[in-house]
Amino acid sequence: MSVFVYTEFEDGKFKMIALEAVSYAKGIADMIGTTVTAVTINGANAEELGIYGASKVLQINNDSLLNFNAEAYADAIAQAVKKESAKIIVLSGSANCKYLSPLLAVGLEAGYVSNVTQLPESMSPFKVKHSVFTNKAFSFTEISTDIKIIGVSKNTYGLKENKVTTVTENFSPNLDSHDFDMKIVSVDKAKDKVTIADAEIVVSGGRGLKGPENWGMIEELAGILGAATACSKPVSDLGWRPHGEHVGQTGKPVASNLYIAIGISGAIQHLAGINSSKVKVVINNDPEAPFFKAADYGIVGDAFEIVPELNEKLKVFKEQNA
Amino acid sequence: MKILVCISHVPDTTSKINFTEGDTKFDTNGVQFVINPNDEFGLTRAMWFKEKQGAIVHVVNVGGPETEPTLRKALAIGADEAIRVNTPATDGFSVAKQLAVVLQEGAYDLVIAGRESIDYNGGMVPGMLAKLTGANFVNTCISIEVDGEKVTVIREIDGGKETLSTSLPIVIGAQKGLVEESDLRIPNMRGIMQARSKPLTVKEPIAVSPETKAVLFEKPASKGAVKLVTNVDDLISLLHNEAKVI
Numbered sequence: 001m002s003v004f005v006y007t008e009f010e011d012g013k014f015k016m017i018a019l020e021a022v023s024y025a026k027g028i029a030d031m032i033g034t035t036v037t038a039v040t041i042n043g044a045n046a047e048e049l050g051i052y053g054a055s056k057v058l059q060i061n062n063d064s065l066l067n068f069n070a071e072a073y074a075d076a077i078a079q080a081v082k083k084e085s086a087k088i089i090v091l092s093g094s095a096n097c098k099y100l101s102p103l104l105a106v107g108l109e110a111g112y113v114s115n116v117t118q119l120p121e122s123m124s125p126f127k128v129k130h131s132v133f134t135n136k137a138f139s140f141t142e143i144s145t146d147i148k149i150i151g152v153s154k155n156t157y158g159l160k161e162n163k164v165t166t167v168t169e170n171f172s173p174n175l176d177s178h179d180f181d182m183k184i185v186s187v188d189k190a191k192d193k194v195t196i197a198d199a200e201i202v203v204s205g206g207r208g209l210k211g212p213e214n215w216g217m218i219e220e221l222a223g224i225l226g227a228a229t230a231c232s233k234p235v236s237d238l239g240w241r242p243h244g245e246h247v248g249q250t251g252k253p254v255a256s257n258l259y260i261a262i263g264i265s266g267a268i269q270h271l272a273g274i275n276s277s278k279v280k281v282v283i284n285n286d287p288e289a290p291f292f293k294a295a296d297y298g299i300v301g302d303a304f305e306i307v308p309e310l311n312e313k314l315k316v317f318k319e320q321n322a
Numbered sequence: 323m324k325i326l327v328c329i330s331h332v333p334d335t336t337s338k339i340n341f342t343e344g345d346t347k348f349d350t351n352g353v354q355f356v357i358n359p360n361d362e363f364g365l366t367r368a369m370w371f372k373e374k375q376g377a378i379v380h381v382v383n384v385g386g387p388e389t390e391p392t393l394r395k396a397l398a399i400g401a402d403e404a405i406r407v408n409t410p411a412t413d414g415f416s417v418a419k420q421l422a423v424v425l426q427e428g429a430y431d432l433v434i435a436g437r438e439s440i441d442y443n444g445g446m447v448p449g450m451l452a453k454l455t456g457a458n459f460v461n462t463c464i465s466i467e468v469d470g471e472k473v474t475v476i477r478e479i480d481g482g483k484e485t486l487s488t489s490l491p492i493v494i495g496a497q498k499g500l501v502e503e504s505d506l507r508i509p510n511m512r513g514i515m516q517a518r519s520k521p522l523t524v525k526e527p528i529a530v531s532p533e534t535k536a537v538l539f540e541k542p543a544s545k546g547a548v549k550l551v552t553n554v555d556d557l558i559s560l561l562h563n564e565a566k567v568i
Contacts, residue, residue: 070449070459095480099461099495102414102449111415111533114445127537132442136339139442140538144531181458182488185474189482197480201567225568237503243464244478249335249440250359250498258567269335275542279565281557282548295548297560310554317558317568 002037003029004086005054006077008094009043016159016198017092017152019052023160024152025090026053027119035164039080039171041065041073050166052159058084058171064180067187068096072179074103079173081108081147089149094197101151111143114151134249135275153276154197155255196247199228201258202277204247206232208263208284208303212240217307218262224314230254232264248273263303266291283307323377323468323490326428327365328421328435328447329396330358330411331389335440341539348441348539357392360436364496366505367466368434369400375468378402380428384411384420390522397517398509404520409527413534414442418450420527425455430491432473437462437495442536445495452493460486464499 005025007018025036038054040046042065046057058080065072077100081089089104091097093115105112113128117138121127125142131153132139196202203222205215215229222229229245236246247254249269259277263284264270271294274280282295285302292298299306333339333353340349357365371377381396382405383389393404407420425433433452438445452459458473464483465476471489478499509517551557561568 070461095462095478098445099449099477102418102446103453103459105415105446106418106450106453111413112444112446113534115443129540132536132539133333133339134440134443135542137341138540138542139536140540141534141536143534145533178456182460182486185485185487187479187482187484189479189484193481195481233503243499244482246498258561258565272335279561279567281561292548292550294545296545296565297557298548298550299552299554299557300550306554310557313554313558314568317562321562 001085001087002035002056003088003090004081004084005036005038005090006097007038007040007043007049008092008096009040014043014048015092015094017094017154020154020157020159021090021092021152022049022052022054023162024119024157026160026162027157028088028090029053031119032123037084037086039077041076046168047166051161051163053162053164054166055164057166057168059168060171060173062172062175064175067184069180069182069184070096070100070103071182072175074100074107075175075179076173078104078107080171083171087147089147091149091151093151093154097151101149105149108147108149109145110147110149111145112149112151113141113143115153116150117153117156119157131276134253134272136272153255155257155276155278194226194228196228196230196245196252196254199256201225201227201260202230202247202254202256203227203260203262204230204232204264205235205241205262206264207234208265214304215241217311220311221260221307221314224311224318232270233267261291261295262307264291265289266294323371323375323432324428324430325368325371325377325379325432325434326425326430327361327368327379327381327396327401328433329361329365329381329383329392330436330439330441331355331383331385331392332358332439332441335359339541341541345539346537355392357395358436358439360438360440360497362506363498363500364434364436364494365396365399365401366501366507367496369507370501371432371468372400380405380430382407382421382424384409384417386410393522394517395509397520397522398513399507400513402520404522405525406522407525407527413532414444414446415450415533416530418447418454419530421447421451422454423528424525425451432468432490433457433493434496435493437497448493448495458488458492460492461495462497463494464497466494466500
């Protein structure tokens with residue numbers, strides 16, 4: 001039986017983390033000599049999933065599922081899993097996947113491990129490595145149930161092209177009224193703004209920036225790099241920036257390719273939350289700031305001088321490397 | 323309205339994380355335990371329902387006797403009663419199964435549990451609990467209003483928020499935003515004194531087979547020293563040529 005993966009399709013395309021989940025599923029499929037079957041809800045251009053190794057795509061087209069609904073999506077995915085008799089199910093670590101995965105796990109009587117960072121250590125017993133204590137440690141965990149659900153931690157396995165021929169099949173789940181007990185009233189989502197969850201680069205400001213009026217240069221830097229903006233906990237507690245930007249242990253985790261911390265000292269809770277980012281840069285006038293111990297690159301100096309200069313030079317760099 | 327707040331007993335956010343017994347167990351030596359921050363945001367919102375809408379608030383923990391000080395703290399903050407299910411918290415599924423029994427026996431209308439505990443970060447107990455009991459469920463909840471049976475919740479989504487309407491009973495996965503950091507309450511002396519005489523019921527667990535088992539822990543490899551640069555040109559060059567991230 002094939003390895004099963006749920007692929008999120010949003011704003012007219014498959015999410016990058018969904019393609020990473022397909023890559024991961026293909027990695028497992030190769031370990032056990034099988035193929036990958038993906039399911040997508042109201043997606044299009046399913047062939048794209050073939051680039052990352054999905055041999056078969058179950059396409060669910062259903063107008064009642066145009067908006068994400070955890071209960072209904074979990075129900076639809078569970079039925080697709082049963083149809084395929086799949087035993088290993090892979091999902092991304094997006095907010096929506098983390099919402100629906102526990103529902104799916106109970107529905108399928110499947111053991112579920114989230115924040116998985118690499119391919120299974122072994123198939124029998126089925127053992128995976130995942131981050132715990134907000135990236136301060138890893139756990140090797142065995143799943144003992146017949147059906148297993150893996151939530152892949154963002155930007156750990158990466159995108160791996162593995163082109164196969166893809167066949168698409170329509171699938172119509174039977175949904176019941178309880179699936180729709182949660183009704184969407186409104187969605188308030190910034191258009192054309194990179195989210196921390198999807199961003200490859202995150203630019204983050206701390207209390208060293210002295211006040212919300214000084215965020216112009218941070219937003220400019222983010223704009224030049226196509227990055228998301230974020231902030232430290234004190235900044236969000238002071239109301240300088242919205243809660244949605246708070247990254248750290250009690251805020252959002254960041255797993256970007258590049259994280260630039262400006263005027264952030266680097267409290268242990270903050271460092272834990274951003275630890276899965278690949279490359280970390282710190283700009284801070286205090287050479288003793290703990291962030292320098294966690295960073296890959298650093299500049300000791302005044303952010304109010306360095307950031308504007310960085311912005312100007314990056315603009316030139318971007319033009320030259322466009 | 324009857325509210326159940328699920329409380330995880332977790333190491334303080336500043337704790338150094340170490341393991342013992344051949345890296346198979348978390349080393350509690352010298353570690354300060356607290357109410358899981360996401361649960362504390364939920365508990366604080368529950369206090370609002372108690373004060374404004376006359377709700378009854380119970381707190382529950384699945385764990386051994388060592389977790390009782392954490393439950394007493396929740397009582398000192400203002401919860402009316404506490405329940406401890408007397409079994410070590412193993413995997414998320416087992417905890418959810420134990421909590422499902424408590425939920426059903428207590429006929430709670432609203433169940434609040436942190437969207438994840440800051441120790442094992444599983445993020446699965448609230449959703450599993452909802453599914454096991456047939457309650458509605460919203461995760462990453464940053465606002466909840468209850469009017470009779472009608473419930474309006476706001477959840478954080480990637481890049482924004484979404485408002486949903488539904489009905490009781492409901493389980494919410496709580497997080498910061500449900501209340502502000504400045505709304506959190508430090509128990510006062512009167513609260514602490516009262517907490518001593520509030521009921522803390524120890525309940526024996528049901529038999530559950532765990533679905534997952536942590537067999538070994540590992541700490542991340544230590545990283546190399548930071549590369550300090552003195553000018554912006556060098557930084558851009560390193561990010562482009564060495565790190566290859568721009």
